[in-house]
Amino acid sequence: xxxxxxxxxxxxxxxxxxxxxxxxxxxxxxxxxxxxxxxxxxxxxxxxxxxxxxxxxxxxxxxxxxxxxxxxxxxxxxxxxxxxxxxxxxxxxxxxxxxxxxxxxxxxxxxxxxxxxxxxxxxxxxxxxxxxxxxxxxxxxxxxxxxxxxxxxxxxxxxxxxxxxxxxxxxxxxxxxxxxxxxxxxxxxxxxxxxxxxxxxxxxxxxxxxxxxxxxxxxxxxxxxxxxxxxxxxxxxxxxxxxxxxxxxxxxxxxxxxxxxxxxxxxxxxxxxxxxxxxxxxxxxxxxxxxxxxxxxxxxxxxxxxxxxxxxxxxxxxxxxxxxxxxxxxxxxxxxxxxxxxxxxxxxxxxxxxxxxxxxxxxxxxxxxxxxxxxxxxxxxxx
Numbered sequence: 001x002x003x004x005x006x007x008x009x010x011x012x013x014x015x016x017x018x019x020x021x022x023x024x025x026x027x028x029x030x031x032x033x034x035x036x037x038x039x040x041x042x043x044x045x046x047x048x049x050x051x052x053x054x055x056x057x058x059x060x061x062x063x064x065x066x067x068x069x070x071x072x073x074x075x076x077x078x079x080x081x082x083x084x085x086x087x088x089x090x091x092x093x094x095x096x097x098x099x100x101x102x103x104x105x106x107x108x109x110x111x112x113x114x115x116x117x118x119x120x121x122x123x124x125x126x127x128x129x130x131x132x133x134x135x136x137x138x139x140x141x142x143x144x145x146x147x148x149x150x151x152x153x154x155x156x157x158x159x160x161x162x163x164x165x166x167x168x169x170x171x172x173x174x175x176x177x178x179x180x181x182x183x184x185x186x187x188x189x190x191x192x193x194x195x196x197x198x199x200x201x202x203x204x205x206x207x208x209x210x211x212x213x214x215x216x217x218x219x220x221x222x223x224x225x226x227x228x229x230x231x232x233x234x235x236x237x238x239x240x241x242x243x244x245x246x247x248x249x250x251x252x253x254x255x256x257x258x259x260x261x262x263x264x265x266x267x268x269x270x271x272x273x274x275x276x277x278x279x280x281x282x283x284x285x286x287x288x289x290x291x292x293x294x295x296x297x298x299x300x301x302x303x304x305x306x307x308x309x310x311x312x313x314x315x316x317x318x319x320x321x322x323x324x325x326x327x328x329x330x331x332x333x334x335x336x337x338x339x340x341x342x343x344x345x346x347x348x349x350x351x352x353x354x355x356x357x358x359x360x361x362x363x364x365x366x367x368x369x370x371x372x373x374x375x376x377x378x379x380x381x382x383x
Contacts, residue, residue, distance in 0.1 A: 002305045025186060038086030045088065047097050048074035058112040060120070070112035070122055076101050077109045077122050079143060093143030100137070100145060102155060104128060108134070111170045113178070119146060123180050125166035126157050133157045134167040134180055134198055150204035159199045160215050165196065168244075169232040173336035176202035181242045183215055183228030194219050195229045195242055195257055212262035218257050218266055220246040220276055227255060231292045231302075239267055243302050245288035252286040254279040254304050254313055266340060271319040279313050279321065 006019030034041050047054045052074030065084040072078065077100045081092035088096030101107070109124040118141035126135035135157045138149040150156035151351030164185040171179045177199055184196035188252070194217040199210035220227055227246035234240055246255040248361045256277050258270040266275025281287050285307030293301045298317035305311070314325035 036085060043082065043086040045080050047078045047080060047099050054078065057110050060112060062114065068114065068120060070109055072108045072124070073099055075106045077107050077124065077137065078121065079139060089288040091142065098139065098143040102126065109168065110168045113170045113172050115172060121170055121178055123167040123170040132164040132166065133159050134165045134182055136167065136178065136180060136200060136204065138204065148203065156204045157202060158215060160196050160198065160217065168228070168230045171232045171234050173234050177207055179232055179234060179240055181229040181232035184231065193228050195244060196226060197240060197242065197259060198261065199263060205273055209262065216263045220255055220278060226252065230290045233292055233294050235294060237261065241292060241294065242298060243289040245293040251284065252288050254281060254287045254289045256289070256300065256302060256303060256315065269318060277315065277319045281311040281313055282309065287311065
């Protein structure tokens with residue numbers, strides 16, 4: 001969890017950034033790449049064979065310091081595990097890599113979560129024929145597929161709208177249940193999309209104590225037909241916060257919704273009774289939330305992309321904007337494109353990033369080269 005008292009962070013941004021704490025690095029210039037990691041401060045790993053695309057989407061740090069990267073590799077779910085020095089962990093999968101297929105299915109992974117027992121839950125989108133559904137699977141600590149998970153030989157494909165659904169985020173409850181959040185678009189109305197949540201039991205089956213079906217959708221109304229969740233988090237009281245985007249005509253806005261723990265309704269104590277809040281951090285451009293963190297004081301920190309800049313918003317526990325936070329502030333495009341680390345204020349949770357206080361952080365960056373994209377993992381020293 002991100003503490004609002006955190007004082008300093010670093011980030012490494014090229015396209016997508018995910019950060020987390022790492023063990024103390026060797027003494028080098030603060031802010032420089034840590035050359036004890038991969039020899040030069042970063043590693044690049046190909047998973048697909050030939051000219052396939054490897055796109056990293058999520059990163060997790062294990063209690064033993066090992067680093068798990070999850071993504072989509074040539075229409076498969078893929079995972080890579082590294083030692084703390086950036087070398088591949090040969091005890092995981094085949095030579096440190098897993099490239100998981102599913103028969104007659106196009107797979108795209110978007111998020112992952114590490115269970116306390118070391119198992120790895122991966123969620124995303126599964127396309128079978130003409131039907132796109134949310135999907136979830138789980139891997140054992142050694143990288144093998146957990147065949148006991150779900151309803152189809154290690155997989156669960158919850159059909160929320162009988163159309164085009166995708167899980168963009170996942171969070172684990174303290175009781176072991178698994179919450180997926182994303183975008184759901186039914187074939188009956190292919191131009192309309194909603195926020196949607198699915199809750200699974202720990203074994204991957206639908207949790208029917210959640211809105212009786214294990215699924216719930218929510219619309220922001222007001223003509224917003226293009227909306228969806230990109231991030232999700234579970235409060236200590238069990239309520240579920242989802243953040244993403246909803247359109248307001250010409251441009252999308254940052255949209256946050258809070259659901260009751262049982263999924264039966266939006267939380268009436270949030271957003272002035274509606275359970276939803278809509279924020280335009282920067283005018284005359286798309287504002288889309290991609291990450292969120294729950295602070296120890298109950299406030300909600302949202303990281304977003306506003307046009308070609310990075311922006312954010314902080315909300316009080318009741319969903320009102322926190323006036324002490326510079327909601328409309330953003331980082332200029334020139335700064336956002338920098339390929340060297342630079343400090344950012346601890347108020348920020350930047351696009352597709354999670355920050356932890358203190359220590360070195362780690363950046364997961366997508367480096368594009370023509371049609372081939374290879375994940376690049378960089379380890380930075382603290383300020």
